[in-house]
């Protein structure tokens with residue numbers, strides 16, 4: 001048995017198939033250099049899409065060198081959105097890009113953190129699995145990282161596995177991960193692995209020049225640890241001329257056709273098309289000695305064309321407490337864009353700080369909206385501002401979509417202002433509220449640990465016929481992804497139902513409210529789950545589509561009312 005799979009085959013917990021049944025995947029290892037935030041995750045996702053367009057099966061994995069076991073306990077200020085996989089893992093937001101671009105569900109195997117790796121190794125050490133050995137970063141930590149990379153290849157049955165390492169070359173905490181890549185690369189044949197390094201070319205305004213020196217330095221950094229990139233993707237905000245490409249090829253010892261300049265695109269969904277044009281897919285296939293079909297990017301081209309052609313302006317507000325950091329609402333923002341593409345709308349997202357609404361500010365911003373989204377969140381800060389937004393939407397017939405906390409807020413607002421239950425709240429914010437409309441789920445009551453203990457991942461939901469939700473989905477049963485501890489308190493179900501709220505989505509045992517909607521309103525709907533994790537640019541989520549459709553109808557009705565008033569005034573003159 002060859003050494004690459006030897007370790008996996010010994011590990012009987014994995015149930016890996018043996019012998020000739022095994023597919024031997026190719027690996028693309030993707031590192032970053034110079035600066036962070038140049039869109040490495042997006043670039044990786046886009047490479048995944050262009051390889052899939054050639055008929056290959058692609059798996060993606062993100063290695064995050066931080067010591068948290070997962071980002072679930074991290075502040076959105078630190079980390080942006082927490083993306084939830086179908087199997088209930090709380091993961092890096094890049095996994096959202098992977099799913100949206102490659103249009104395949106990833107699993108918990110697709111996000112590996114240093115925290116997970118150390119936890120596994122230390123737990124094994126405590127059990128005595130290492131038989132008296134001294135546990136070290138090399139080989140124990142690096143072996144565990146390699147095991148995770150091989151496992152995603154095996155479990156997914158992919159032809160190509162793309163592994164992205166978080167952070168940039170030179171980060172201390174990234175070293176064991178880079179060492180693991182280096183080791184895995186030496187276990188593979190030359191035609192089975194490829195290093196892609198994503199860098200950035202700074203622009204000097206005074207001389208109007210792009211500089212390659214930081215790229216050269218970061219490649220030197222990688223070489224110091226034994227990694228020679230095969231491909232360099234040079235991100236830039238300016239056009240790159242041939243001299244620059246030549247220079248990078250020469251100084252970094254990379255084939256000229258493997259230096260890929262990647263200018264910032266007008267929209268993220270154009271990135272796969274830009275990369276396809278550079279010939280990178282051909283280069284990769286050639287290096288891997290894979291004969292694949294010619295690219296089928298027709299559907300993708302169509303959606304980018306549609307995105308660019310949309311002219312009807314639509315203003316959708318996102319009300320949250322992290323709005324200064326758009327990454328905190330990445331999937332929500334993208335889901336709105338997907339629905340706008342489907343409905344041919346040119347959407348503008350209006351970011352509204354719930355804390356400001358709470359202080360009585362920014363109310364005029366609400367007045368200009370065609371639709372309001374209140375996304376998920378935790379803790380009391382900003383809640384009263386979100387309640388202001390829900391009240392405004394309800395009273396003014398503005399389409400409203402509440403996501404998880406957004407549904408809870410919608411119910412609290414209804415309890416306070418329609419049912420007259422003055423101090424109604426969630427026991428998350430006020431343990432002694434006389435009306436805990438939203439309360440801790442039964443199975444959450446004995447839980448004390450914060451990490452990975454919420455109701456997480458995919459659960460079934462049964463829709464009530466003829467409801468807004470059922471009409472939007474067009475089916476009876478759906479599966480949706482969750483991340484919450486609190487739920488609608490069933491003590492109040494009858495009272496709400498008698499006063500105009502339909503609980504249009506329920507868990508199959510009828511115990512948990514999954515969707516609430518207002519009867520006497522064009523579109524006021526909240527979900528206990530997160531539909532934003534399922535939306536794809538080519539397949540907008542039905543609830544987002546219905547919401548954007550309702551928002552466009554609301555805008556058009558406002559406009560025709562305004563023009564009727566205008567012509568009424570003119571004829572009176």
Ligand code: GLN
Pocket residue numbers: 375376377378379403404405406428483484485486487
């Ligand atoms: N904080 C709420 C809960 O735990 C809502 C969670 C969310 O919006 N994801 O139930």
